[in-house]
Amino acid sequence: MNNTIIVTGGAGFIGANFVLAWVKQGLGTVVNLDKLTYAGNLENLVEIQHNPHHVFVHGDIGDRTLLDKLLSEHRPCAVVNFAAESHVDRSIHGPEDFIQTNVVGTFHLLEAVRAYWGGLSHENRQNFRFLHVSTDEVYGSLGKTDAAFTESHTYAPNSPYSASKAASDHLVRAYHHTYGLPTLTTNCSNNYGPHHFPEKLIPLVIHNALAGLPLPIYGTGQQIRDWLYVEDHCAAIRRVLEAGKVGDVYNVGGWNEKPNIEVVKTLCRMLDIKKPRADGKSYVDQITFVEDRLGHDQRYAIDATKIASQLGWKPKETFESGIEKTVNWYLEHQEWVANVTSGDYRHWVAKHYAERGEELA
Ligand code: NAD
Numbered sequence: 001m002n003n004t005i006i007v008t009g010g011a012g013f014i015g016a017n018f019v020l021a022w023v024k025q026g027l028g029t030v031v032n033l034d035k036l037t038y039a040g041n042l043e044n045l046v047e048i049q050h051n052p053h054h055v056f057v058h059g060d061i062g063d064r065t066l067l068d069k070l071l072s073e074h075r076p077c078a079v080v081n082f083a084a085e086s087h088v089d090r091s092i093h094g095p096e097d098f099i100q101t102n103v104v105g106t107f108h109l110l111e112a113v114r115a116y117w118g119g120l121s122h123e124n125r126q127n128f129r130f131l132h133v134s135t136d137e138v139y140g141s142l143g144k145t146d147a148a149f150t151e152s153h154t155y156a157p158n159s160p161y162s163a164s165k166a167a168s169d170h171l172v173r174a175y176h177h178t179y180g181l182p183t184l185t186t187n188c189s190n191n192y193g194p195h196h197f198p199e200k201l202i203p204l205v206i207h208n209a210l211a212g213l214p215l216p217i218y219g220t221g222q223q224i225r226d227w228l229y230v231e232d233h234c235a236a237i238r239r240v241l242e243a244g245k246v247g248d249v250y251n252v253g254g255w256n257e258k259p260n261i262e263v264v265k266t267l268c269r270m271l272d273i274k275k276p277r278a279d280g281k282s283y284v285d286q287i288t289f290v291e292d293r294l295g296h297d298q299r300y301a302i303d304a305t306k307i308a309s310q311l312g313w314k315p316k317e318t319f320e321s322g323i324e325k326t327v328n329w330y331l332e333h334q335e336w337v338a339n340v341t342s343g344d345y346r347h348w349v350a351k352h353y354a355e356r357g358e359e360l361a
């Protein structure tokens with residue numbers, strides 16, 4: 001065993017930010033296993049494509065033969081599991097891929113890791129970690145005045161996505177409880193930042209605003225999400241890997257609850273300054289209210305007291321500083337946006353938003 005880690009899903013939004021930071025900070029070699037679904041993109045990793053400390057492997061976390069081979073070849077000291085189907089709307093349209101990757105895939109990964117871990121020396125077994133990256137959505141929806149989610153909040157997932165993540169969290173918990181596998185789980189709130197695929201609210205709004213398209217708000221836009229800048233999430237994961245108590249769960253959040261409509265208006269005002277519309281009007285004029293998401297969760301909010309008090313992690317970015325960095329990144333990376341919004345992406349937005357009475361492609 002050496003200081004190599006295996007990261008799954010490291011070509012997606014959060015995984016790529018995590019891998020880039022890990023390699024650039026010289027923390028060791030990353031073996032990056034990714035299936036390259038529509039959400040995975042090697043362009044996210046272009047900065048480290050020739051770096052000897054980044055080994056990309058195209059494959060599925062459900063492929064036991066490949067997992068056994070990677071584990072025995074690379075002898076990692078940790079596995080960090082980001083790989084997942086992650087978009088709630090897609091899970092409503094077609095839940096099967098979510099069950100396959102998030103539940104069955106995580107199960108195969110846990111089985112492979114358990115076999116590898118069981119064969120390590122006593123000392124290496126003690127030092128090994130399996131970190132599972134999960135979401136606040138497993139806790140369900142909060143009322144306006146409810147206290148934020150703590151780690152002991154009841155699981156009450158409402159979408160096929162959150163149900164599949166909840167199932168995977170339970171498997172991770174069981175592998176620790178039953179087999180003693182040294183697991184860690186993080187449940188994080190909504191992330192935003194560079195490399196975010198423009199099917200999710202923030203990058204979708206930036207992309208549509210600049211393309212002169214409607215900015216679709218589901219329902220009333222009063223649903224609340226708790227936003228965290230992606231690099232802060234990656235720092236939290238590094239801290240949990242380093243100092244988290246084996247078997248424990250850590251909630252990660254930005255203390256940044258915002259109604260969707262406020263987030264969208266903030267983006268519009270920022271773009272009005274940085275990239276004004278040719279006709280001098282505000283991007284706010286492009287806001288359109290569309291049919292609501294089925295089973296739409298009203299509010300998520302994370303109580304991040306445990307990770308702050310026990311591990312000393314807190315976010316560096318405020319919502320204001322993080323959103324400015326994000327908008328700047330998108331303005332500077334229009335080619336990236338153009339590349340990821342071709343092909344399959346057009347098919348998805350055309351179908352999904354047509355059902356809500358809006359033409360987006
Ligand atoms: P993403 O959809 O951008 O990326 C997922 C990555 O996983 C892609 O690169 C994809 O190709 C890969 N992948 C999918 N199925 C795979 C499989 N079977 N085998 C190997 N690779 C596979 O997702 P994200 O937003 O980066 O989220 C990463 C993780 O963080 C997920 O587990 C998600 O549940 C969790 N999470 C996300 C958020 C958020 O706001 N985005 C918040 C909290 C937790």
Ligand code: TYD
Nearest residue numbers: 088190199200201202216217218223225260
């Ligand atoms: P999203 O980015 O899909 O993340 P999640 O559903 O995991 O929280 O959506 C964030 C919020 O924005 C959510 O309340 C749904 C809403 N939303 C819209 O109003 N319009 C859109 O086009 C999208 C994609 C999301």
